[in-house]
Amino acid sequence: MDHRTYEIQVRLHLPRLSRADIAHRSPATVYDDIRAQALIRAAEICQSAEDAARRAHACVLFDVEKVRRDLSLSFTDGYRTTLLFGEVRPSAGHVVQSRLHYLRSERADTVLQFGLFLPGAAMPLTYVAFSRCDRRYVMDALAWHGLAARPEEILVLTRMHGLAGIPANLMSLTISRAVREIRTRNAGRYVITAYNPMLGFTGSSFRASGFTPMASAPVAYTYDERGLFHTRRISRSPVPQRLDTPNNILMILAVNAGDKQSVASIKGMAEIPRRDHSCGDPVPPAGVDFASPEWRERLTSYRRLLEAHWSSATVHPRCHEVHGSTREPGGQCGVASVWLTRKLQTDLLLDPTYCYGRLRFDRDDLDDVSHHCWVEIGRPSDPRRLVVDLTGDLAGDRAAGRQGAGDRGDGAAGPVVMGEHHALRSRGVRYEPVSRLRLDELPRDRVWLRFLALDDGLATAV
The missing domain is CATH 3.40.630.30 (Gcn5-related N-acetyltransferase (GNAT))
Structure with missing residues (x-):
């Protein structure tokens, strides 16, 4: 030694x-x-x-x-x-x-x-x-x-x-x-x-x-x-x-x-x-207008960037046989949410939370997602906390998902869902976290090694 x-x-x-x-x-x-x-x-x-x-x-x-x-x-x-x-x-x-x-x-x-x-x-x-x-x-x-x-x-x-x-x-x-x-x-x-x-x-x-x-x-x-x-x-x-x-x-x-x-x-x-x-008082975060069209477009660009680097190494083990293409969002919500959590903290000095839990819909034509990951910004008890989901199209029909979550400004265009928790809930989109992790805690979670595979791919592409 x-x-x-x-x-x-x-x-x-x-x-x-x-x-x-x-x-x-x-x-x-x-x-x-x-x-x-x-x-x-x-x-x-x-x-x-x-x-x-x-x-x-x-x-x-x-x-x-x-x-x-x-x-x-x-x-x-x-x-x-x-x-x-x-x-x-x-x-x-x-x-x-x-x-x-x-x-x-x-x-x-x-x-x-x-x-x-x-x-x-x-x-x-x-x-x-x-x-x-x-x-x-x-x-x-x-x-x-x-x-x-x-x-x-x-x-x-x-x-x-x-x-x-x-x-x-x-x-x-x-x-x-x-x-x-x-x-x-x-x-x-x-x-x-x-x-x-x-x-x-x-x-x-x-x-x-x-x-x-x-x-x-x-x-x-x-x-x-x-x-x-x-x-x-x-x-x-x-x-x-x-x-x-x-x-x-x-x-x-x-x-x-x-x-x-x-x-x-x-x-x-x-x-x-x-x-x-x-x-350990943090540095005040940068001011962000999450409701702006520019921010919504930025989230959409994040999704396009990530899905180009999804692979069998980044997908959740339970989804290997379910989803034929690695470009589909199934099983990729974890690595996408880790990436977004880090991005929001390092670029904007925000204090986002990585959430794991269920995504449920009040509409019968949309399938609930029993195992899902997303990001929240704000206190867990605050009904106005912001939900950001880069894989919001996991419910099946993308068009139906867009209409249910984003047609009145409380979701997002395309596969990205963004809105205040209470507003999404009032429209029948229910994000129900089972666990919450800060960025510092994520390296000890099972998702981290799959995230590193994604990060390796992104680093190689630069």
Whole structure:
């Protein structure tokens, strides 16, 4: 087992104990309290890392200490090659985030993910993932330094990983290439990230890539009933930390030359109060006129995009024999709703809910759908909450479905249904959820692997 991997897991589980537990007992006894959890997680990471290293062809880099800035490599036996920088397929990113990264927690709101590859490899040697800024305390820290930016102009580097034994400068090269790509795509003005001193991180790769410290922020360590660490985004009934721990250090990098001077002038560090961090207040969502024709057309374009990438890998297992064509909506409502949930959250900073349940009709000429998925926006108790269904034509006759759900503005044109819950119900279209999941919870649902197959197809098509 890799020593550093195990050390991180020990440090990650120490905050489950109180300072009195640590001070008044022997080190061996304290260690015994967290040893099982640290061993389990470290062993799982190392087992997955062995397979990832094989798929990344990492053995080629044996004894290579440094890679040139142009990513070229040369060896004493005359062999030459060049590493490739590129986007990481969503399914490969899933492996890195959920199995290889020390947090073992996938960020479902990932919008960009890059890595360095050896030619022909299926897995990256290095990996960086970015999400949109959705926390108000990050915006407050920027304002403290006089930096004015909109949430959509900020990317947060949420996950970074490198396989064991890779050359020391590969991570900083990966970050630099990723920032260059962000600049090319005009995807953001600033990149924010953080490192955790409690886990032994020093931020050296960030500093080598040009990041500047800008703030310190508390860390929320939470655990499940077995004592295993969980990120606070996915913890439903978390057991909170008992040990006071050092703050994370937030760092910032300007993507464009015009903003570099502003970042260079940063003096000191903002200190984010624990109450602000603990509340996790979201960034206010963008204003959207869901009743506008433009928004309805956008939803229709989403449906066309998704159905072009539906396949036997994305359809629900129960529907393989029922629906002859993978272009039909049957069995595809789950992956379509996951995609829409993520799209609404990452693009508009909304807080949509993925719903599973029944779709019933008061009309006898439409078949009820006993297993269905859709998206809702708004509180579950609010009768005016918005229902958005990209596969609303599952009831059978599409023409009848359009007339029943959308002829008076409470549904949608074509296969898309959109309207307030109470308005749809008054027209005999009843969406009855059995379960609701936030985006952060979806990677643990059975639909997620089918969604990754859809996302892989969409990424390949770009």
